[in-house]
Amino acid sequence: MKVSAIVYTSNTGFTAQYATLLSHQTGLPLHQLKECTLPQGTQVLYLGWLCAGKVQGLKKAAARYQVEAVCAVGMAPECDPAKLVGDNHCNGLPLFYLRGGYSPARVRGKYKMMMTMMKAILSKKTDPQSREALEAMERGADWVSVPQLEPVLNWLRG
Numbered sequence: 001m002k003v004s005a006i007v008y009t010s011n012t013g014f015t016a017q018y019a020t021l022l023s024h025q026t027g028l029p030l031h032q033l034k035e036c037t038l039p040q041g042t043q044v045l046y047l048g049w050l051c052a053g054k055v056q057g058l059k060k061a062a063a064r065y066q067v068e069a070v071c072a073v074g075m076a077p078e079c080d081p082a083k084l085v086g087d088n089h090c091n092g093l094p095l096f097y098l099r100g101g102y103s104p105a106r107v108r109g110k111y112k113m114m115m116t117m118m119k120a121i122l123s124k125k126t127d128p129q130s131r132e133a134l135e136a137m138e139r140g141a142d143w144v145s146v147p148q149l150e151p152v153l154n155w156l157r158g
């Protein structure tokens with residue numbers, strides 16, 4: 001195994017679900033970043049939810065631990081890997097995109113305000129992707145699936 005723990009940050013639970021699945025499949029211990037007391041420099045796999053293209057908590061995790069690979073959890077059907085690497089300054093690290101979900105009832109505060117603006121922008125668009133995104137934002141969606149973890153598991157075991 002390339003890491004000794006899984007560390008994650010989740011706002012509404014989808015990233016937590018992926019982190020838990022990975023922990024169950026690998027036997028690696030699981031820690032939430034905000035409560036994590038692992039020793040400085042521990043080699044970890046980090047998972048964070050995407051907010052405006054940024055993997056939440058990654059900077060803090062990288063300052064404390066040796067992040068060996070990153071999973072970004074978002075709601076987009078797919079994600080441009082080069083953009084994800086550039087936006088998150090994680091050149092050279094394995095970076096995996098996982099499609100999580102969207103739970104309108106669990107999004108609060110400033111994040112809710114950001115999504116209200118996003119919905120206003122999307123509601124003026126007519127292309128199928130924008131329609132799908134708007135529908136997910138209004139009704140909620142859950143795309144968490146075990147097969148999406150295959151590349152991450154292969155990397156961990158490789």
Ligand SMILES: Cc1cc2nc3c(=O)[nH]c(=O)nc-3n(C[C@H](O)[C@H](O)[C@H](O)COP(=O)(O)O)c2cc1C
Nearest residue numbers: 010011012013014015049052053074075076100101
């Ligand atoms: C304010 C806000 C910004 C978001 N920005 C993005 C984004 O840039 N790209 C993306 O794919 N998903 C984005 N999402 C969707 C979340 O990343 C998605 O719901 C994710 O599954 C949340 O994971 P969590 O349940 O672990 O918090 C955003 C959600 C919110 C509330």
